[in-house]
Amino acid sequence: MLRRILFSVFMVFLGATQLGAAPTVKQENEKERVCAFSARVLLKVVHPVEARKKIVGLIDSLGGFPSVVTDQKLIIRVPPEKFPGLIRDIGQYGVVVEKTMQREDITEKLAQLGGRLRSKQDILEKLRSFFDDSNVKATLQIEKNMTQLVIELEKVKGQLRLAIDKARFATIEVAFRFRRRDRIVYVNSPFQWLNSVDLDRFLAEF
Amino acid sequence: MVNSKKILVAVLGCWLVGSACGPTFKMTTPDGFVKYEEGSDFKMITADGVRLKARQVENYPRADIAFWKDALARHMTERGYAKKSEHCFKTQKGLDGCTLDFLLPYGADDWILQETIFIEGDRIVLVEVAGPFQLFQAYAKPLQEALLSFKTS
Numbered sequence: 001m002l003r004r005i006l007f008s009v010f011m012v013f014l015g016a017t018q019l020g021a022a023p024t025v026k027q028e029n030e031k032e033r034v035c036a037f038s039a040r041v042l043l044k045v046v047h048p049v050e051a052r053k054k055i056v057g058l059i060d061s062l063g064g065f066p067s068v069v070t071d072q073k074l075i076i077r078v079p080p081e082k083f084p085g086l087i088r089d090i091g092q093y094g095v096v097v098e099k100t101m102q103r104e105d106i107t108e109k110l111a112q113l114g115g116r117l118r119s120k121q122d123i124l125e126k127l128r129s130f131f132d133d134s135n136v137k138a139t140l141q142i143e144k145n146m147t148q149l150v151i152e153l154e155k156v157k158g159q160l161r162l163a164i165d166k167a168r169f170a171t172i173e174v175a176f177r178f179r180r181r182d183r184i185v186y187v188n189s190p191f192q193w194l195n196s197v198d199l200d201r202f203l204a205e206f
Numbered sequence: 207m208v209n210s211k212k213i214l215v216a217v218l219g220c221w222l223v224g225s226a227c228g229p230t231f232k233m234t235t236p237d238g239f240v241k242y243e244e245g246s247d248f249k250m251i252t253a254d255g256v257r258l259k260a261r262q263v264e265n266y267p268r269a270d271i272a273f274w275k276d277a278l279a280r281h282m283t284e285r286g287y288a289k290k291s292e293h294c295f296k297t298q299k300g301l302d303g304c305t306l307d308f309l310l311p312y313g314a315d316d317w318i319l320q321e322t323i324f325i326e327g328d329r330i331v332l333v334e335v336a337g338p339f340q341l342f343q344a345y346a347k348p349l350q351e352a353l354l355s356f357k358t359s
Contacts, residue, residue: 044288046311092340095290095309095316184286184310193263193330194281199310199319202336206249206257 034110036166037083039101040173045094048072048176054093055174062086064169072176077169090174097177106163113160120153231260231331234355236348256337256345262358265330274323274330275304282308287319293350299357301326305350309339318342322353331358 064078248260287308322333
Protein backbone atom coordinates (compact mmCIF):
# COMPACT_ATOMS: atom_id res chain seq x y z
CA MET A 1 0.00 0.00 0.00
CA LEU A 2 2.76 2.36 1.02
CA ARG A 3 4.73 1.44 -2.08
CA ARG A 4 1.74 2.40 -4.19
CA ILE A 5 1.30 5.70 -2.40
CA LEU A 6 4.95 6.57 -2.78
CA PHE A 7 5.02 5.45 -6.37
CA SER A 8 2.03 7.58 -7.23
CA VAL A 9 3.49 10.52 -5.29
CA PHE A 10 6.72 10.27 -7.20
CA MET A 11 5.03 9.82 -10.53
CA VAL A 12 2.80 12.83 -9.99
CA PHE A 13 5.73 14.83 -8.71
CA LEU A 14 7.91 13.87 -11.65
CA GLY A 15 5.20 14.50 -14.17
CA ALA A 16 4.49 17.90 -12.71
CA THR A 17 8.03 19.12 -12.30
CA GLN A 18 9.88 17.39 -15.15
CA LEU A 19 12.80 16.94 -12.80
CA GLY A 20 14.25 14.01 -14.67
CA ALA A 21 15.86 11.38 -12.44
CA ALA A 22 13.53 9.88 -9.87
CA PRO A 23 14.41 10.56 -6.24
CA THR A 24 15.42 7.34 -4.54
CA VAL A 25 14.01 6.88 -1.07
CA LYS A 26 15.13 3.57 0.38
CA GLN A 27 12.21 1.28 0.73
CA GLU A 28 12.92 -2.39 1.01
CA ASN A 29 9.49 -3.63 1.91
CA GLU A 30 6.00 -2.39 2.36
CA LYS A 31 6.30 -2.19 6.12
CA GLU A 32 9.20 0.24 5.98
CA ARG A 33 8.40 3.81 6.80
CA VAL A 34 9.94 6.83 5.14
CA CYS A 35 11.93 8.73 7.75
CA ALA A 36 13.97 11.91 7.86
CA PHE A 37 16.96 11.79 10.18
CA SER A 38 18.60 14.80 11.73
CA ALA A 39 21.07 15.45 14.51
CA ARG A 40 22.84 18.27 16.28
CA VAL A 41 26.26 17.76 17.80
CA LEU A 42 28.08 20.26 19.97
CA LEU A 43 31.77 19.46 19.72
CA LYS A 44 34.54 20.86 21.90
CA VAL A 45 37.73 21.14 19.91
CA VAL A 46 41.06 22.88 20.17
CA HIS A 47 41.20 23.74 16.48
CA PRO A 48 37.73 24.20 14.94
CA VAL A 49 39.15 24.80 11.45
CA GLU A 50 41.13 21.55 11.46
CA ALA A 51 38.22 19.60 12.90
CA ARG A 52 35.96 21.06 10.23
CA LYS A 53 38.38 20.08 7.46
CA LYS A 54 38.59 16.53 8.75
CA ILE A 55 34.82 16.17 8.96
CA VAL A 56 34.30 17.60 5.46
CA GLY A 57 36.92 15.15 4.16
CA LEU A 58 35.09 12.33 5.85
CA ILE A 59 31.66 13.16 4.42
CA ASP A 60 33.08 13.39 0.91
CA SER A 61 34.06 9.76 1.17
CA LEU A 62 30.57 8.84 2.41
CA GLY A 63 28.72 10.40 -0.50
CA GLY A 64 27.57 13.39 1.50
CA PHE A 65 28.13 17.11 1.14
CA PRO A 66 28.30 20.21 3.33
CA SER A 67 25.43 22.65 2.98
CA VAL A 68 26.65 25.31 5.43
CA VAL A 69 30.27 25.87 6.40
CA THR A 70 31.37 28.54 8.85
CA ASP A 71 34.14 28.72 11.45
CA GLN A 72 31.71 27.87 14.20
CA LYS A 73 29.22 25.63 12.46
CA LEU A 74 28.97 22.93 9.85
CA ILE A 75 25.74 21.59 8.38
CA ILE A 76 26.22 18.39 6.46
CA ARG A 77 23.98 16.11 4.45
CA VAL A 78 24.64 12.40 4.14
CA PRO A 79 22.77 9.35 2.91
CA PRO A 80 20.60 8.05 5.80
CA GLU A 81 22.42 4.71 5.95
CA LYS A 82 25.67 6.54 6.76
CA PHE A 83 24.04 8.64 9.49
CA PRO A 84 24.70 6.57 12.68
CA GLY A 85 28.29 5.76 11.73
CA LEU A 86 29.07 9.37 10.92
CA ILE A 87 27.67 10.59 14.26
CA ARG A 88 30.08 8.18 15.98
CA ASP A 89 33.01 9.25 13.80
CA ILE A 90 32.42 12.94 14.43
CA GLY A 91 32.95 12.25 18.14
CA GLN A 92 36.54 11.28 17.39
CA TYR A 93 37.46 14.81 16.40
CA GLY A 94 36.72 16.37 19.77
CA VAL A 95 34.65 16.03 22.88
CA VAL A 96 30.93 15.64 22.30
CA VAL A 97 29.35 18.01 24.79
CA GLU A 98 25.81 17.69 23.56
CA LYS A 99 24.11 15.42 21.08
CA THR A 100 20.50 15.36 19.95
CA MET A 101 19.16 13.01 17.35
CA GLN A 102 15.76 13.07 15.70
CA ARG A 103 13.84 10.72 13.47
CA GLU A 104 10.76 12.11 11.80
CA ASP A 105 8.32 9.78 10.11
CA ILE A 106 7.25 11.54 6.92
CA THR A 107 5.33 8.67 5.32
CA GLU A 108 1.97 10.28 5.99
CA LYS A 109 3.15 13.71 4.99
CA LEU A 110 4.39 12.39 1.65
CA ALA A 111 1.09 10.64 1.03
CA GLN A 112 -0.89 13.76 1.89
CA LEU A 113 1.22 16.01 -0.30
CA GLY A 114 1.00 13.51 -3.13
CA GLY A 115 -2.78 13.45 -2.82
CA ARG A 116 -3.04 17.22 -2.77
CA LEU A 117 -0.81 17.49 -5.80
CA ARG A 118 -2.85 14.95 -7.72
CA SER A 119 -6.20 16.59 -6.92
CA LYS A 120 -4.95 20.03 -7.87
CA GLN A 121 -3.60 18.69 -11.16
CA ASP A 122 -6.96 17.05 -11.87
CA ILE A 123 -8.74 20.35 -11.27
CA LEU A 124 -6.25 22.13 -13.50
CA GLU A 125 -6.91 19.65 -16.30
CA LYS A 126 -10.64 20.14 -15.94
CA LEU A 127 -10.30 23.90 -16.02
CA ARG A 128 -8.26 23.60 -19.21
CA SER A 129 -11.02 21.61 -20.83
CA PHE A 130 -13.53 24.39 -20.10
CA PHE A 131 -11.65 26.81 -22.37
CA ASP A 132 -13.08 25.35 -25.56
CA ASP A 133 -16.71 26.14 -24.74
CA SER A 134 -16.38 29.35 -22.79
CA ASN A 135 -16.94 32.96 -23.71
CA VAL A 136 -14.52 35.81 -22.99
CA LYS A 137 -15.82 36.55 -19.52
CA ALA A 138 -15.73 32.90 -18.51
CA THR A 139 -12.29 32.48 -20.03
CA LEU A 140 -10.97 35.32 -17.90
CA GLN A 141 -12.48 33.77 -14.81
CA ILE A 142 -10.99 30.36 -15.67
CA GLU A 143 -7.62 31.95 -16.22
CA LYS A 144 -7.82 33.65 -12.86
CA ASN A 145 -8.70 30.35 -11.17
CA MET A 146 -5.96 28.55 -13.05
CA THR A 147 -3.37 31.13 -12.01
CA GLN A 148 -4.36 30.68 -8.39
CA LEU A 149 -4.26 26.91 -8.81
CA VAL A 150 -0.80 26.99 -10.38
CA ILE A 151 0.48 29.02 -7.41
CA GLU A 152 -0.96 26.41 -5.03
CA LEU A 153 0.47 23.59 -7.14
CA GLU A 154 3.95 25.10 -7.01
CA LYS A 155 3.66 25.45 -3.25
CA VAL A 156 2.73 21.79 -2.83
CA LYS A 157 5.51 20.75 -5.21
CA GLY A 158 7.98 22.72 -3.12
CA GLN A 159 6.80 21.05 0.08
CA LEU A 160 6.99 17.66 -1.57
CA ARG A 161 10.48 18.33 -2.92
CA LEU A 162 11.59 19.39 0.54
CA ALA A 163 10.10 16.29 2.20
CA ILE A 164 11.74 13.96 -0.33
CA ASP A 165 15.05 15.74 0.08
CA LYS A 166 14.84 15.30 3.85
CA ALA A 167 14.34 11.58 3.37
CA ARG A 168 17.14 11.24 0.82
CA PHE A 169 19.75 12.95 2.96
CA ALA A 170 20.08 13.05 6.71
CA THR A 171 21.09 16.42 8.16
CA ILE A 172 23.76 16.81 10.80
CA GLU A 173 24.57 20.15 12.33
CA VAL A 174 27.95 20.27 14.01
CA ALA A 175 28.57 23.29 16.22
CA PHE A 176 32.12 23.83 17.40
CA ARG A 177 32.96 25.10 20.82
CA PHE A 178 36.48 26.37 20.99
CA ARG A 179 38.57 25.09 23.87
CA ARG A 180 40.96 27.83 24.93
CA ARG A 181 44.49 26.73 25.57
CA ASP A 182 46.81 27.60 28.43
CA ARG A 183 44.02 28.11 30.88
CA ILE A 184 45.22 25.66 33.50
CA VAL A 185 45.86 27.67 36.62
CA TYR A 186 47.47 26.81 39.90
CA VAL A 187 44.98 26.53 42.73
CA ASN A 188 46.26 25.50 46.12
CA SER A 189 44.16 22.82 47.74
CA PRO A 190 44.03 22.38 51.52
CA PHE A 191 44.45 18.67 50.80
CA GLN A 192 48.13 18.29 50.02
CA TRP A 193 47.99 15.28 47.74
CA LEU A 194 45.50 16.98 45.45
CA ASN A 195 48.19 19.58 44.65
CA SER A 196 50.29 16.79 43.22
CA VAL A 197 47.65 15.74 40.69
CA ASP A 198 48.75 17.46 37.54
CA LEU A 199 49.54 16.47 33.97
CA ASP A 200 52.87 18.32 33.84
CA ARG A 201 54.03 16.68 37.04
CA PHE A 202 52.84 13.29 35.86
CA LEU A 203 54.76 13.54 32.58
CA ALA A 204 57.85 14.95 34.24
CA GLU A 205 57.99 12.20 36.86
CA PHE A 206 57.09 9.32 34.57
CA MET B 207 69.52 -10.33 70.48
CA VAL B 208 70.08 -12.22 67.26
CA ASN B 209 66.47 -11.52 66.23
CA SER B 210 66.92 -7.83 66.96
CA LYS B 211 69.96 -7.79 64.74
CA LYS B 212 68.06 -9.49 61.92
CA ILE B 213 65.21 -7.02 62.20
CA LEU B 214 67.63 -4.13 62.20
CA VAL B 215 69.37 -5.47 59.09
CA ALA B 216 66.04 -5.93 57.34
CA VAL B 217 64.88 -2.42 58.23
CA LEU B 218 68.19 -0.96 57.14
CA GLY B 219 68.06 -2.93 53.93
CA CYS B 220 64.60 -1.69 53.17
CA TRP B 221 65.63 1.85 53.95
CA LEU B 222 68.65 1.57 51.68
CA VAL B 223 66.73 0.29 48.68
CA GLY B 224 63.99 2.76 49.33
CA SER B 225 60.59 2.04 47.96
CA ALA B 226 61.49 -1.50 46.95
CA CYS B 227 60.05 -2.48 50.31
CA GLY B 228 56.96 -0.30 49.84
CA PRO B 229 53.62 -1.55 48.67
CA THR B 230 53.47 -3.39 45.40
CA PHE B 231 50.68 -2.85 42.96
CA LYS B 232 49.29 -5.57 40.78
CA MET B 233 47.04 -5.23 37.80
CA THR B 234 46.44 -7.08 34.56
CA THR B 235 48.36 -5.33 31.81
CA PRO B 236 45.70 -3.71 29.59
CA ASP B 237 45.73 -4.52 25.87
CA GLY B 238 48.21 -2.31 24.07
CA PHE B 239 50.31 -1.57 27.17
CA VAL B 240 53.67 -2.93 28.24
CA LYS B 241 54.92 -2.89 31.79
CA TYR B 242 58.23 -1.47 32.98
CA GLU B 243 59.79 -4.43 34.75
CA GLU B 244 62.88 -2.59 35.97
CA GLY B 245 62.71 -0.04 38.75
CA SER B 246 60.44 0.28 41.72
CA ASP B 247 57.69 2.31 40.08
CA PHE B 248 54.57 0.64 38.79
CA LYS B 249 54.51 1.97 35.24
CA MET B 250 53.11 0.97 31.87
CA ILE B 251 53.14 2.59 28.43
CA THR B 252 51.64 2.05 25.00
CA ALA B 253 53.47 2.21 21.68
CA ASP B 254 51.91 5.59 20.96
CA GLY B 255 52.82 7.05 24.33
CA VAL B 256 49.78 6.71 26.59
CA ARG B 257 51.27 6.38 30.08
CA LEU B 258 50.08 4.72 33.28
CA LYS B 259 51.60 5.01 36.72
CA ALA B 260 50.40 4.02 40.19
CA ARG B 261 51.41 5.72 43.42
CA GLN B 262 50.10 6.15 46.89
CA VAL B 263 49.50 9.15 49.12
CA GLU B 264 48.48 9.52 52.73
CA ASN B 265 44.77 9.34 53.43
CA TYR B 266 44.83 12.44 55.58
CA PRO B 267 42.52 13.72 56.85
CA ARG B 268 41.11 10.26 56.77
CA ALA B 269 38.08 10.12 54.50
CA ASP B 270 36.19 7.71 52.29
CA ILE B 271 36.24 7.39 48.51
CA ALA B 272 33.15 9.55 47.99
CA PHE B 273 34.83 12.42 49.82
CA TRP B 274 38.08 12.20 47.87
CA LYS B 275 36.34 11.70 44.55
CA ASP B 276 34.36 14.87 45.16
CA ALA B 277 37.41 16.81 46.37
CA LEU B 278 39.45 15.72 43.36
CA ALA B 279 36.71 16.66 40.88
CA ARG B 280 36.26 20.09 42.47
CA HIS B 281 39.97 20.82 42.62
CA MET B 282 40.66 19.81 39.06
CA THR B 283 37.67 21.76 37.76
CA GLU B 284 38.87 24.85 39.64
CA ARG B 285 42.25 24.45 37.99
CA GLY B 286 40.66 24.49 34.54
CA TYR B 287 40.49 20.80 33.76
CA ALA B 288 37.19 19.70 32.24
CA LYS B 289 35.67 16.69 33.94
CA LYS B 290 34.65 14.32 31.19
CA SER B 291 33.35 11.31 33.02
CA GLU B 292 33.17 9.51 36.32
CA HIS B 293 32.84 5.80 36.93
CA CYS B 294 32.84 4.00 40.28
CA PHE B 295 33.31 0.26 40.51
CA LYS B 296 34.41 -2.61 42.73
CA THR B 297 37.50 -4.61 41.90
CA GLN B 298 37.55 -8.39 41.78
CA LYS B 299 39.04 -8.27 45.31
CA GLY B 300 36.14 -6.12 46.51
CA LEU B 301 38.09 -2.86 46.63
CA ASP B 302 36.05 0.27 45.89
CA GLY B 303 37.46 2.40 43.11
CA CYS B 304 36.44 5.51 41.22
CA THR B 305 37.80 6.63 37.88
CA LEU B 306 37.56 10.28 36.85
CA ASP B 307 38.57 11.46 33.39
CA PHE B 308 39.71 15.05 32.98
CA LEU B 309 40.36 16.87 29.75
CA LEU B 310 42.79 19.65 29.18
CA PRO B 311 44.33 21.36 26.21
CA TYR B 312 48.00 20.42 26.03
CA GLY B 313 50.14 21.65 23.18
CA ALA B 314 48.15 21.34 20.00
CA ASP B 315 45.97 18.52 21.30
CA ASP B 316 43.43 17.74 23.94
CA TRP B 317 44.78 15.38 26.55
CA ILE B 318 43.10 13.13 29.05
CA LEU B 319 44.32 12.76 32.58
CA GLN B 320 42.58 9.80 34.12
CA GLU B 321 42.72 9.42 37.89
CA THR B 322 41.52 6.24 39.57
CA ILE B 323 41.29 6.34 43.34
CA PHE B 324 41.35 3.37 45.71
CA ILE B 325 41.21 3.81 49.47
CA GLU B 326 43.10 1.35 51.60
CA GLY B 327 42.88 2.39 55.23
CA ASP B 328 45.37 5.18 55.85
CA ARG B 329 46.53 5.43 52.28
CA ILE B 330 45.05 6.45 48.97
CA VAL B 331 46.23 4.59 45.91
CA LEU B 332 46.16 6.52 42.67
CA VAL B 333 46.36 4.97 39.23
CA GLU B 334 47.08 7.79 36.82
CA VAL B 335 46.87 7.52 33.06
CA ALA B 336 47.57 10.30 30.57
CA GLY B 337 47.64 10.62 26.82
CA PRO B 338 46.27 12.57 23.87
CA PHE B 339 42.49 12.27 23.79
CA GLN B 340 42.30 10.68 20.34
CA LEU B 341 44.86 8.02 21.24
CA PHE B 342 43.47 7.44 24.69
CA GLN B 343 40.03 6.47 23.40
CA ALA B 344 41.35 3.20 21.98
CA TYR B 345 42.60 2.16 25.43
CA ALA B 346 39.68 3.36 27.56
CA LYS B 347 37.88 0.02 27.61
CA PRO B 348 40.91 -2.27 28.16
CA LEU B 349 42.02 0.09 30.94
CA GLN B 350 38.67 -0.07 32.69
CA GLU B 351 38.70 -3.85 32.48
CA ALA B 352 42.27 -4.05 33.79
CA LEU B 353 41.47 -1.78 36.73
CA LEU B 354 39.00 -4.40 37.95
CA SER B 355 41.99 -6.62 38.64
CA PHE B 356 43.90 -3.98 40.60
CA LYS B 357 45.24 -5.00 44.01
CA THR B 358 47.97 -4.02 46.41
CA SER B 359 50.12 -6.02 48.73
